[in-house]
Every structure is written in C-alpha cells, then in structure tokens.
Amino acid sequence: MRSVFQRISIIPALAVLLVIVAGTTSNAQDPRIQMSHLDHLAAKASETVDVNIDERLVQIAMKVFNDKDPDEAHIKKLVAGLKGIYVKSFEFDTDNQFNAADVDSIRNQLREPTWSRMVNVKSKRDSNVEVYISLSGSNINGLTVISFDPRELTVVNVVGPVDLEKLAQLEGSLGIPDLGVEITKPKTKNEEK
Amino acid sequence: MKHVAIPKLIGFGLVILLTTNLTHAKGDDFGSVVKMVEQFYNVKHQGIPFLARAGMKVVGTAAKIKGGTAKRLAEAGSIKLAVFEDQEFEGDFTRFRSSLNEALKQTWIPLVQTLSATDEEQAYIFVREKGDKFNVLVVTIGQREGTVVQATLCSKNLALLMRDPEGAGKNITDEATIIDNE
Numbered sequence: 001m002r003s004v005f006q007r008i009s010i011i012p013a014l015a016v017l018l019v020i021v022a023g024t025t026s027n028a029q030d031p032r033i034q035m036s037h038l039d040h041l042a043a044k045a046s047e048t049v050d051v052n053i054d055e056r057l058v059q060i061a062m063k064v065f066n067d068k069d070p071d072e073a074h075i076k077k078l079v080a081g082l083k084g085i086y087v088k089s090f091e092f093d094t095d096n097q098f099n100a101a102d103v104d105s106i107r108n109q110l111r112e113p114t115w116s117r118m119v120n121v122k123s124k125r126d127s128n129v130e131v132y133i134s135l136s137g138s139n140i141n142g143l144t145v146i147s148f149d150p151r152e153l154t155v156v157n158v159v160g161p162v163d164l165e166k167l168a169q170l171e172g173s174l175g176i177p178d179l180g181v182e183i184t185k186p187k188t189k190n191e192e193k
Numbered sequence: 194m195k196h197v198a199i200p201k202l203i204g205f206g207l208v209i210l211l212t213t214n215l216t217h218a219k220g221d222d223f224g225s226v227v228k229m230v231e232q233f234y235n236v237k238h239q240g241i242p243f244l245a246r247a248g249m250k251v252v253g254t255a256a257k258i259k260g261g262t263a264k265r266l267a268e269a270g271s272i273k274l275a276v277f278e279d280q281e282f283e284g285d286f287t288r289f290r291s292s293l294n295e296a297l298k299q300t301w302i303p304l305v306q307t308l309s310a311t312d313e314e315q316a317y318i319f320v321r322e323k324g325d326k327f328n329v330l331v332v333t334i335g336q337r338e339g340t341v342v343q344a345t346l347c348s349k350n351l352a353l354l355m356r357d358p359e360g361a362g363k364n365i366t367d368e369a370t371i372i373d374n375e
Contacts, residue, residue: 042287048308051358056302060322061355064348072352093311175305175358 031134031142033109033157035088041153042090044097051087051175058082058160061174075173082160085170089177095150106146106155115144121164123147124180131164131181143167147179154179222300223343226332227275229296230339233289234282238275238341266353266365267344268326274369277339286315286334293317293332301330305358312336318362320351327351331362342369 042048053061061079065072079085090098110117110132123129127149134142140163145156154177158167164183171178227238286308294303301319308315312335319330323345331342344365346354354361 039287042290042308043285043310046309046311048306048310050303050306050308052303052305053355054302057304057320057355060320060327060351064327064352064355066349066352069352072356075356173356 031114031144031157032084032086032159033106033144033155035086035106035155035157037105038088038090038098038102038153038155041098041102044092045090046093047089047091049087049089049175049177051085053085053174055083058084075170078166078170079174082158082162084157084159085174085176086157086159087154087176089154090152092151097151098148098153102153103146103148106144110144115142118164118183120184121181122184124182125149127152127180129179129181133163145179145181147181221273221343222297223273223275223330223341225296226293226330227341229292230275230277230332230334230341233292234277234280234284234334234339236277236280236282236339238277265368266346266350266361267368268347271345272369273341273343275341276370277334279337280339282313282334282336282339286310286313289334290315290317297330301328304355305362307359316359316362318354318358320354329354329362329365331365333366340366340370342366344369 058079062076065076067073067076092098107130109115115132115134118131118133121129121131127147130146132144132146133140134144140161142160143156143158143162143164145154145164145167147154147156156167156176156179164181167176167179168181170176231237290306290308297303297319301321304318304320306315306317314336315332315334317330317332319332321328321330325348327346327348329344329346329351331340331344333340342365350361354365
C-alpha cells in the first residue's frame with residue numbers, strides 16, 4: 001500500500017517536471033527574442049523606432065503585395081515563410097546612454113546550441129555588429145542582428161527561414177533600417193600570411 | 194415659446210449631426226483612442242468651428258499635396274479624424290505607449306511606432322483586416338498638437354503603407370487633415 005501511495009505522489013511530480021522540460025525545450029527552439037526590456041532606453045533616446053511585423057502582418061503582406069509589381073513581388077518572395085520581423089532601434093544625442101547590460105540582455109538569449117554567432121560579418125559603418133543564426137536541424141529558422149556604437153543601438157530579430165543576404169535586401173522596406181552589415185569572405189591561406 | 198424652442202432644437206440637432214460627421218470621434222476603437230489621448234494628456238479634440246478657423250493652414254497643406262507627389266491612400270469617405278491643436282501634451286510617453294498598445298492589442302496589429310524624446314514626438318501605426326480591405330489607425334502626438342486618424346485602405350495602398358510605413362503613415366495624416374475645397 002505504501003509503495004502505491006508513493007507512486008501516486010510521484011506521478012504529479014513527474015507530470016510537472018515533464019511540463020517544465022517541455023516548456024524549456026520549446027523556448028530554447030523559439031527564435032523569437034524578447035526586446036521589451038530595452039524599452040526604458042526610449043526615454044533617453046533622441047529617436048526610437050519599433051517595428052513589429054508579426055505572423056499576421058506577414059500573411060497580410062503576402063496577400064497585398066502584387067506579383068505584377070517587380071519591387072513588391074521581390075519583397076513578397078523575401079518574406080514568404082517568415083513568422084515575424086521585429087526591430088528596435090535607438091539613436092542618442094550623447095555617448096553611452098546605454099550600457100553593456102542592455103546589450104547583454106539580448107546576447108544572453110542567443111546562446112548555443114540554438115544560436116550560433118556568425119564570424120564572417122562586419123559593419124560597412126564603424127559600428128559593432130553581431131549576427132546570430134538559429135538552426136532547426138540544418139535549416140535556419142531565425143536571425144538576430146545587434147548593431148551598436150556609442151550613440152546607437154539596433155536589434156533586428158527575424159523569425160523564420162532567412163539569411164543575412166535576404167535581410168540585406170529587405171533593408172529600407174517594411175520599416176527595416178539600413179543595418180550596413182556585410183559578409184566578409186574568408187581569408188585564403190595566402191592572405192593570412 | 195414653441196416658436197423659439199423648435200428652431201433651437203433643430204439647430205442643436207444639426208450641430209450634433211455635423212460634429213459627428215466631421216470629427217467622427219465616436220464608436221469603434223477610434224473613439225476609445227481619442228478618449229485615451231484626452232484622458233492621458235488632459236486635452237480636448239477640436240470640433241467643426243475650430244477646424245473651420247484652421248482653414249488657412251489646412252488649405253496650405255492641401256495645396257502642397259496637390260502640387261507634390263503625395264497621393265490619396267484612404268478609401269473615399271472612410272476617414273475618421275480627431276485633431277488636437279495648441280494644447281500641452283505633457284506626460285510620460287513610454288507610459289502612454291504601453292497604455293495604447295494594451296488597449297488595442299486585441300483587435301489591432303502594431304506595425305511601426307516611433308518616438309522622439311528630443312522633439313517630444315510620437316507616431317503609432319496600427320493595422321487590421323476588415324473584409325477584403327484594411328483599417329489603419331495612425332496616432333501622432335507632438336509637443337502642442339496631435340491627430341488620431343482611422344482610414345480604410347485597399348490592398349494596393351496597404352502594400353504602400355507596409356513598404357514605407359513612416360512615409361505612408363504621414364501621408365494618411367496629411368490627407369485626413371485636408372479640408373477638401375475641390
């Protein structure tokens with residue numbers, strides 16, 4: 001009898017554990033990152049831009065962009081299959097209005113094994129730029145760009161099958177700012193010497 | 194007594210009717226947003242007489258649009274407009290943004306929101322589907338003026354809005370604040 005009661009008490013505990021593990025796993029695979037904790041910077045920023053193209057808006061975009069218009073057809077092709085594009089961008093009149101902890105609050109969500117940092121990227125401007133991709137199996141299912149300099153902080157989070165080249169082509173459309181990110185070619189052995 | 198009361202009543206009714214048609218700050222989420230702006234900033238939107246007095250400025254905008262590249266985006270007769278002019282918009286705009294987003298999150302999708310602490314300007318664009326067309330809600334608040342505009346867009350013009358949200362959002366507000374003398 002005692003062992004039966006023990007088993008019964010274990011069952012709910014196991015169920016709770018299962019729910020927690022399932023929750024953690026699904027969070028780990030979700031390439032949508034939280035950016036709301038950067039909102040406090042809006043009070044200090046000279047300009048704040050917040051773009052929120054969620055899955056519903058992507059679906060609407062697929063409906064309203066005209067295949068006969070070359071530009072719209074191109075954007076439509078780029079956003080097809082995406083589940084969201086989220087941008088937060090802050091510009092400041094003076095230096096150092098945000099700190100490392102603000103940037104870390106984003107970086108801390110971009111951890112392995114889900115996220116990997118791309119090493120062969122650089123900024124066309126003098127900003128610091130970090131690009132992370134999220135993989136589901138061998139497919140990219142998310143991309144995050146953090147671009148910052150002393151007077152600017154921009155975070156772009158794209159959920160869905162996207163690569164940096166696609167994102168670069170979307171710059172200037174859908175409220176996505178010009179990130180000035182470029183992929184550098186890996187150095188050959190001769191160049192390294 | 195009767196002779197005085199009836200014309201007064203008719204006049205009163207007409208004023209109410211015209212106010213409803215021109216300021217459109219009634220019903221729907223549009224009315225709630227106008228109320229929210231009023232309550233949060235302790236301001237009042239203007240009715241017909243004020244808009245009529247503002248005709249000079251409005252005609253100027255119209256002329257600019259006619260001569261410029263701006264195009265009409267809203268479906269005819271679909272614009273709902275509330276204007277706040279020459280009033281103090283003092284308050285924590287980050288708190289206003291949270292309240293606005295919270296109030297509209299069930300029925301509207303936020304597209305783009307821009308804030309400028311330096312210029313104390315805020316702009317919000319929300320979108321929702323309405324049958325085969327789309328509603329767009331544009332809220333702009335400056336230091337001393339603000340507008341709330343709701344308009345219906347066809348697919349083609351929503352595509353323009355999505356491609357260039359800030360430009361098209363401004364275009365819709367400009368279009369709504371024109372008193373068309375054509």
